[in-house]
Each structure stands twice: as C-alpha cells, then as structure tokens.
Amino acid sequence: MNKTANTKYPINHLAINRWSPRAFLDKPVEPEKLISLFEAARWSASGGNEQPWRFIAGIDHDETWQKIFSTLDPGNQEWNQHVPVLIIAVGNRISSWDGKESGYFQYDTGQAVAHLTIEAMNQGLHVHQMGGFSKEKASEIFEIPDDFQPLTAIAVGYIGDPETLSEKLRQRELQERTRKNLSEIVFSSRFGEPSPLINSK
Numbered sequence: 001m002n003k004t005a006n007t008k009y010p011i012n013h014l015a016i017n018r019w020s021p022r023a024f025l026d027k028p029v030e031p032e033k034l035i036s037l038f039e040a041a042r043w044s045a046s047g048g049n050e051q052p053w054r055f056i057a058g059i060d061h062d063e064t065w066q067k068i069f070s071t072l073d074p075g076n077q078e079w080n081q082h083v084p085v086l087i088i089a090v091g092n093r094i095s096s097w098d099g100k101e102s103g104y105f106q107y108d109t110g111q112a113v114a115h116l117t118i119e120a121m122n123q124g125l126h127v128h129q130m131g132g133f134s135k136e137k138a139s140e141i142f143e144i145p146d147d148f149q150p151l152t153a154i155a156v157g158y159i160g161d162p163e164t165l166s167e168k169l170r171q172r173e174l175q176e177r178t179r180k181n182l183s184e185i186v187f188s189s190r191f192g193e194p195s196p197l198i199n200s201k
Contacts, residue, residue: 001162005177014121019177020128022169023160026082028060033123034085037156040119044112052092052105053112056142059085067141072153073132079169085156088138089113094147109151120156128155 003019005011038055046052058065061084068086069077080086091109095102102108117127133153144150162173183194 001159001173003177005179008182014118018117018121019126021126021159022079022128022173023162023165024079024083024126024155024157025160026084027158028084029125029157033125034059034156036123037116037119037125041112041116044108044115046108046111047102047104048095048097050092050096050102050105050108051112052102053109054090054092054148056088056090056138057085058087068133068138068153071133071138071141072130073134076130076132076153079165080155082160082164083155083157087154087156088133088142088150089152089154090144090148091151092147093149105149106151113152113154116154124158125156126159129153130155 001021003017003021005016005019007016034057038057041053041055042051044051044053056064056068058068065086068088069080071088072080089109089112091105093101093105095105113129117129120127130153133150135150138144138150138153162170165173182198186195186198187193188195188197
C-alpha cells in the first residue's frame, strides 16, 4: 500500500512513510530488529534524564503476548489476532529527583515510543499505537507497581493486505492520510494566532 504523506514542505522519508496500519502479516519479527526498536527508545530524550519508560513485550503469541492481547478492547482484538509483536509502554510516575509525581513522565514515555516507531520504519516494520486497552487489567496481570502507569499498547510487525480486514476496517485502512494545516498548530503572539513563519509561506 502507498500511504505516503502529501507534505507541503520537505521532511525525512521515514516520517513521510510512517502510518498506523491494522493489516499485519502473520510473520515473525527478527529479534535483532526488535532489539533495535528498544535501543532507539532507550536513547530518547527525557526530563532530567530520568528515562521513565518501560516496555512489556509479547512475541509470537507467547504467554506475554496472550496477556497483552487479553487487555485490548474488542475492536482492537479484531485486527490484532495475527500481529506478531504486542507491547505495553509503561511510565514511571514518580520523579527520582524529589519523590513526587512527575509532570512529564507521560510526555517522555511518548517520546520514547516515537523513537521506537521511527526506528521500526527504518527496519521495514510498522507500528500501531492503541489507547483502547485496559490499564487496570494490564497492571493486575503483569503486577505493575503503583509507581508505574500503563500508557499505551503497541502493535509491531510487517504490513499486510487490507483485504484480510473486515469491510469497516478495510475502508479505514484505505483512507487518505490527512493533517491539520501548520497555521492551525503553530502560533505566535497569542494562542490561536498563526505564526508569521507560516504566514510567510
């Protein structure tokens, strides 16, 4: 499938081709490629270098994979049945600097997942992040400490054929990728006022 972003300005080819499929091949991901994804996440930036991210990885329908799958909402279970790798990203809520709840652990963990996602593209893989899962169930079955919070579930694998999806999901898979204009997200002297940088283009 060609889902290349129709960008108005030049950006790197990995970002241009990154998107979140639901159709994945029932094909194992090579361990060395998967390790590279986590290595990319490891080197992400974080406030105070606290590195709050942790990952629970289920591979090739092993016990961990089955547990993660059981936490997914039914709508996500529908298309994840053949995904070879399922991951839960977990963030440490408590700052090691002062012992208080961090105001940016979610942001930092999200950055790490973004690094993981771009490295996946570099490895010929695709990623689909999901908010539709039970954080409570994940905490329970993986015995996640109270200081840590499950934040997102992640599917990783090789892109598959949209024809394997239900009609509803297939239509969503084939939709054109769209984004807001830069004038809607880059502001200047007050919130909502487009930056002159954007207006000048």
